[in-house]
Amino acid sequence: MSSIPALLRDRIAATPDAEAYRTPSEGGWTSLTWREVGERVRGLALGMAALGAGPGRRVSILCSTRLEWILTDLAVLATGAATTTIYPSNTAAESAFVINDSGSTLVVAENDEQVAKLRSVRAELPDVTKVIVIDGKASDDGWVVPLESVSDEGGGGYDAMVDAIGPGDLATLIYTSGTTGRPKGVELTHDNWLYAAGAVRELDIISPADLHFLWLPLSHSFGKLLEVVMIDIGVPTAIDGRLDRIADNLGELSPTFMAAAPRIFEKIHNTVVATVQREGGVKLRIFEWARRTGVRVSRARRLGAPVPLTTRAEYALADRLVFAKLRQRFGGRIRYFISGAAPLSKDVAEFFDAAGLTILEGYGLTESSAGSFLNRPESVRFGSVGLPLPGTQVRIAGDGEILIGGRGVMRGYHGLPEETAEALEDGWLHTGDIGELDSAGRLVITDRKKELIKTSGGKYVAPTYLEGRIKAACPYLSHVFVHGDRRNYVTALVTLDMDVVRPWAESESLPTDPEELRGHPRMREEVDKAIRQVNAEQASYATVKKFAILAQDFTVETGELTASLKIRRKAVEERHAETLDGFYASP
Known part of the structure; x- marks a missing residue:
């Protein structure tokens, strides 16, 4: 197989009338067969090619998870161009950076709100010739055109475009949000994605008889991998990226598996x-x-x-x-569920x-096409991310860093040869994660190499492990941030999950305003109880000595979380420096 569009073409030929996608519609859900998907992708691809998409070009998608994201992605790839993904939560400046750094000449925007974001920085986007809006109107100046006007139903040349795509051609540029520093564009080829999807198929844990519910951001490598896997295996996918609809959708759809x-x-x-x-x-x-x-x-x-x-x-x-x-x-x-993108608490x-709801935890980086390890249903070990996918190699370096090899490893960072050479030193992807292999060959990740806390006493502490245990011990917490690098003891900041804590506070006649609630003795008692429970299992140097409850949760908008909901440690330390320093002030 040479490319993702060729994979789609084979899927259509094999099961043309099978259900491919299910999408929300007024009064229920509407299904598309693989044949119908192929027709829509063909028309969009020919229309995008007429607008300038083609080999060596990039097209950015600024949109939430929905059917049109997948259709436009597949159409872009069919022209020979590569897709650049942008989170819909990105600011105008962040979006402009990705568009310019990737060299995108076309942008697909979800709605008029996203178009307005782009218009606010249009002067900084000199190479963008058209913005294609999914839910919106054409602009008087011709810069914005609606998606339905792009499709070319009568044109030819689609198969020739697809046949010209090679496995080593660039398919996707995904910008790592990163917990620190400037985002880097990860170059992933068609072969990267085909390998990862094929490796999942080899596991034989998913079949066309399943129903997959997809809500994960398609701007993230995990969501993108799932897109390709379902085409490869022929699994119907119900798509709805609205977070507030997850619970209702699960009840309505009765899917057989979901990743989160x-x-x-x-x-x-x-x-x-x-x-x-x-x-x-x-x-x-x-x-x-x-x-x-x-x-x-x-x-x-x-x-x-x-x-x-x-x-x-x-x-x-x-x-x-x-x-x-x-x-x-x-x-x-x-x-079963599949969990990835961050560590899952063993509890x-x-x-x-x-x-009876087994979660198969897996592990991979954007730089390794999202999927490198996965627990198998028959041999789950909680606290591990399972065995390597077929064809993935793993080594543990002398300092404990996890190194990954195989066809899933990225081509490099876009326009950053020095960073690429550092990440792919000796032909292995240096993950930046610390871990070990158990006797069965399953990988256990202990922490991020750059996030390990070293106390002033020289002891190493794994913050994400403690954070996960504390969250599991107290149901009212949204996020936990463990601090103590170069300090003489470990402390923590915690935030409240108001959706969960508010009903409890009301039942206990406690204040429901976050500012009042965080200082209430009952609230502090609940958090203290959880921390003491976790502390009891730790060495003394790894115990949390002091904590503070924050009035506001960490969010993507405030810069304390990445788009994939990982804590930006440096941003949290800077934003809450006064509170953290106060933990260590002399009495």
């Missing part, structure tokens, strides 16, 4: 736990008993140990009283597995 970032699983876990804690009494006792029982069964299953008859009977009751209701929230057909993973 850990924050989604944490929020579901925290909502469930906080709800039963608020109800208290018999319901809380039943829930805690069911959880303990489920965890016992989960651990025995993963160890291959027999489950006693009495425990099986107890689990059957726990399932009927608690777990079956939880599974029904997700439509009742989930075979949260074990809770879901106990409920």
Whole structure:
């Protein structure tokens, strides 16, 4: 196979009338077959080629996750051009940087709001000849044209364009948001994506009989990988990127699997736990008993140990009283979830597995086409990211850094030869993550190489591990930031998940204003209890000695989170320097 458009063409030939995509419509969902997808992609590709898209060109997509994102992406690729992805949450200045750095000459914008963003920096976009708007109107000056006017239904030459694309041709430029520094454009070829999709197919964990629910940002490499995987295997995908619709969509669609970032699983876990804690009494006792029982069964299953008859009977009751209701929230057909993009708390993973909702945690970087490791359903180890995908090589350097090799590794950073040489030293991708391989060859990640805390006493502390444990121990928390590099002890900033904490606060007659609530003794007691619980399992130098509850959550808009919801550590330290310094001020 030479390219993603060729892969799509083969999929259409193999299963033309099978469902490809399902998208929200008035009063329900509308389906498209692979044949219909092919027709729309062909028309768009010919129309974009007429506007100048073609080999050696780049087209930026500034849009949320929806069907049109995928259709325009596939059309861009069919012309021989490469897609540059931009998060819809990016500012006008950030969008302009990506467009200019990538050399994009066309931009696909979702709506008039995104067009206005581009217009505000139009003087900085001299090479952009057209903006194609999905939901919007043409502009009087001709710079903006609606998507429906771009399609060329009668033109020819589509197959010739597709046949001219080679596996080594650039397919995607994805700009890493990064926890520090300037974004870098990661160059991923058609072969990078074809390898990753083929490796997932080899695992034989997904089939055309599945229904995939996709809400992840397609601007992120994880979402992009899922797009290509579903074409390769022929899996129908229901698409809706609206975060506030995830729960409702799961109930309506009854998908068999879904991928998500850990924050989604944490929020579901925290909502469930906080709800039963608020109800208290018999319901809380039943829930805690069911959880303990489920965890016992989960651990025995993963160890291959027999489950006693009495425990099986107890689990059957726990399932009927608690777990079956939880599974029904997700439509009742989930075979497993896939988690990536950030570390998943072992406690949260074990809770879901106990409920019969196994989460397969995986690992990959944008620089490795998103997918490099994945836990297999038959050999899950929580706390690990599983075995390498077929064809991926792994080494652990002398300092513990994880090195990755294989066809999934990027071509390089766009226009940055020195950074490329550093990242691909000796032909291996240097991930910047620290980890180790267990006896079965599964990868366990301990932390980011550049994020390890070294206290003034010379002890190393892994902040993300502590952050995940504290969040799992207190359902009311949204984010935890552990601090202490070059300090004499470890401290933490925590933020509240107001969607979860507000009902509890109301039931306890506590203030619901975040500023008032964060200083209330009851709120501090809940956070302190969770931190003490986690501290009890740590060496003394790794225990959190002081903490502060912030009134506002970390957000992408304030710059404290990346677009993929990872904490920008430097930004948090700068924004909250006074609070952090106060932890260490002399009494």
